Amino acid sequence: EGQRLAQLAHAQTLTACGTSMRLYANAELPAEVAQARAHGAAGIGLYRTEFLFLQRHHLPDEDEQFHAYRDLVLGMGGLPVTVRTLDLGADKADTTGLALTREPNPALGMRGVRLSIRRPALFATQMRAILRASAYGPIRVLVPMVSRAEEIRATRRLMEICARDLRSEGHEIADHFELGAMVEVPAAAIALPALIRLVDFVSIGTNDLVQYTLAADRNNDAVSDLYDPLHPAVLRLLSDTIRCGEKAGKPVCLCGEMASDTTFTPLLVALGLTDFSMHSGAILEVRDALARCDRTRLRRLAPRLLKAESHDEIAALLAGANRGNL
Numbered sequence: 001e002g003q004r005l006a007q008l009a010h011a012q013t014l015t016a017c018g019t020s021m022r023l024y025a026n027a028e029l030p031a032e033v034a035q036a037r038a039h040g041a042a043g044i045g046l047y048r049t050e051f052l053f054l055q056r057h058h059l060p061d062e063d064e065q066f067h068a069y070r071d072l073v074l075g076m077g078g079l080p081v082t083v084r085t086l087d088l089g090a091d092k093a094d095t096t097g098l099a100l101t102r103e104p105n106p107a108l109g110m111r112g113v114r115l116s117i118r119r120p121a122l123f124a125t126q127m128r129a130i131l132r133a134s135a136y137g138p139i140r141v142l143v144p145m146v147s148r149a150e151e152i153r154a155t156r157r158l159m160e161i162c163a164r165d166l167r168s169e170g171h172e173i174a175d176h177f178e179l180g181a182m183v184e185v186p187a188a189a190i191a192l193p194a195l196i197r198l199v200d201f202v203s204i205g206t207n208d209l210v211q212y213t214l215a216a217d218r219n220n221d222a223v224s225d226l227y228d229p230l231h232p233a234v235l236r237l238l239s240d241t242i243r244c245g246e247k248a249g250k251p252v253c254l255c256g257e258m259a260s261d262t263t264f265t266p267l268l269v270a271l272g273l274t275d276f277s278m279h280s281g282a283i284l285e286v287r288d289a290l291a292r293c294d295r296t297r298l299r300r301l302a303p304r305l306l307k308a309e310s311h312d313e314i315a316a317l318l319a320g321a322n323r324g325n326l
């Protein structure tokens with residue numbers, strides 16, 4: 001089995017009916033780049049920059065961040081790299097030099113892009129470092145925890161100011177930068193038809209989207225049975241987000257754990273997803289699972305999946321699809 005999967009390392013990613021799909025890698029550590037390439041990732045779909053800020057007491061300066069992003073881009077050898085701006089909050093206050101105030105409810109507090117906007121110097125330092133890395137290969141910026149248009153506009157403004165400053169300082173950076181938003185707060189999924197005009201791409205963070213949609217902490221065992229990616233409300237938001245991207249002609253990737261769990265692969269194909277991002281250890285299994293998905297038939301199942309009224313009904317439809325007797 002391991003050998004059979006290994007042969008998929010540089011195979012194309014195709015469904016059973018021949019539709020081309022894209023599998024990107026999630027990464028946190030520079031060392032993960034080698035595995036991403038070894039498994040034939042189409043690029044980095046989510047680079048979590050938090051690790052640069054954790055387990056330390058002073059913040060990484062522009063050069064230190066620049067070196068990390070540059071090495072990442074160089075390591076990917078011309079494939080696109082998506083760098084997510086800092087997604088920290090009070091839950092991790094102890095381990096950062098950010099001196100965050102303690103909060104009773106960090107998941108609903110000052111985290112992600114909210115924190116970046118509140119700390120303009122921190123945000124600008126990171127943005128400059130990312131933009132400087134564009135001299136070495138394709139890089140794009142992804143913003144976490146977006147819940148309103150103004151957060152995207154503020155980020156775009158900062159990006160433009162940083163780009164202008166860097167050019168006037170003599171840095172050779174890309175001519176144009178793509179900016180994307182994470183869809184991981186239900187408000188962003190619901191308001192996406194307006195928000196999508198402000199971005200170049202979106203990435204669905206199901207880890208948080210499921211948590212916030214169902215009001216069930218993603219890390220709390222006491223409510224883990226309520227944390228249900230197959231809840232009809234979650235399917236509705238996933239489907240609306242994918243369709244909204246399609247209509248706007250903007251790429252939609254899914255970078256939460258759902259992307260790496262092959263039990264969800266047929267569901268995501270049914271809902272129209274074509275771009276997945278996952279820890280690189282899962283890429284071969286998902287490529288293998290996709291090769292067994294008949295996309296044409298699964299797409300026809302979408303209306304029934306979206307009408308289903310419960311987890312069990314959805315699971316039964318998917319089990320039927322897996323057995324090939326729709």
Ligand code: PEP
Nearest residue numbers: 184205206207208255256
């Ligand atoms: C997510 O929320 O699904 C996601 C990819 O981001 P993180 O797990 O870093 O919150």
Ligand code: MG
Nearest residue numbers: 184205207208
């Ligand atoms: Mg998230």
